[in-house]
Amino acid sequence: MSAQLVSILVLIAIFVIATTKSINMGVLAFAAAFGVGTLAGGLDADGIFAGFPGDLFVVLVGVTYLFAIARANGTTDWLVNAAIRLVGGRLALIPWVVFAVTAILTAIGAVSPAAVAIVAPIALGLAARHGISPLLMGAMVVHGAQAGGFSPISIYGTTVNSIVSRENLAGNEIVLFLSSLGINLAIAVVVYVVFGGLRLARSRGRERVPAGVGGDHAAATRTGGGQADDAGSAGHDSDGDGDGDRRETEDPRPEVLRLNPARIATLVSLACLVVGTLVFDLDVGLTAISLAVLLNVVWADDGKRAVNEITWSTVLLICGVLTYVGVLEEMGTIDYAGEAVSGVGIPLLAALLLCYIGAIVSAFASSVGIMGALIPLAVPFLMQGTIGPIGMISALAVSATVVDVSPFSTNGALILANAKDVDRDRFFRQLLVYGGIVVAAVPAIVWLILVVPGFG
16 A cells, blocks of 8 residues: 555544544644654654644634634624624514624634634524524524635635645635635525525514623633634533523623723724735734734733633644645645546546535534645646636635534534524434535535636
């Protein structure tokens, strides 16, 4: 058995073990990089560490640190609260508000499961209170998270763009972001129509949403969402009874959050991050860390809590997987796999196959881990020039993340755990069926929209 084949089998084993044993995929990947790199690849420690993504590590820590401060001082809760107040009692707008809020949170740097953990308890509490389909609200939360998930300053976006840069591929940050935003928005429109959104629009009911919904949510999300990663959190449920924490959305007299100096400074910092990186081309990670340090100096207590809430599990996952991918590159496994994909003989069919592989595996495992492994594996295939790399990378990224509505993924599990007043077994089956439809249909759709036009 060749060393390349051994390394691929170990990669498959990493995904299987991480999924079935709830072990962080990054830890497994680091161990595999050492074992496979040393025994099968003949690499020394320097050769193994050469694949460690130091620049991406800074981005991940910096962005999640800044966002953790925003959560610690209540800025994210203020954003949720302000958005819900805009509903003004119009039930038809509630699903779109939660979609927009979750998209904004991921776009400004929240890890997708952390954003879902913040919004899901509120959204599903509103669904139970106003008779809105929990499947509709849950899907709007998850697709909202993925809609904003590939902005140039987001975790997913910076991860994919860094991989593209490291592999010397042609990339386009805006196309990647708009592709995910457009696909998830289109799915949200379909979900809204199919699962009762139009009925809400026709409803005469004007039960007003309490102005301060979400106000008491800060403490709960600070303990439940910050450490969620795409490989293993089971949901936001502090008491372990499987139904989430009802007090977060059912307090009859919720506190109304107001702007204070810390929250205003955090909002300004987030705006500076966007302008600095998009307009002045500053490094995302270094800019985010610098802004976080400034906030930490002034409000030390918030900064102290925020350090513990940096999504270290996600940082470990991404850096571990990419270090192992670096070992695969050194061993020639990437070229080996690329030639195997090219051997299909029909480039468009091979591209479609890659999209489905990403979607199917991601429905059960880490989306960001899949992207970290799948895009480099597609490099030799893309180097042939018959498939446009920008469209193909966007298609792979969307295929690997849009399926996170599956109840086996972290986001889907969070939705299931926080559903209120439902038959949980029935709701699980509904999520499972809906996730299966997404897995079956969306990769083909994104392939048709993003890949086929760039063929030739």
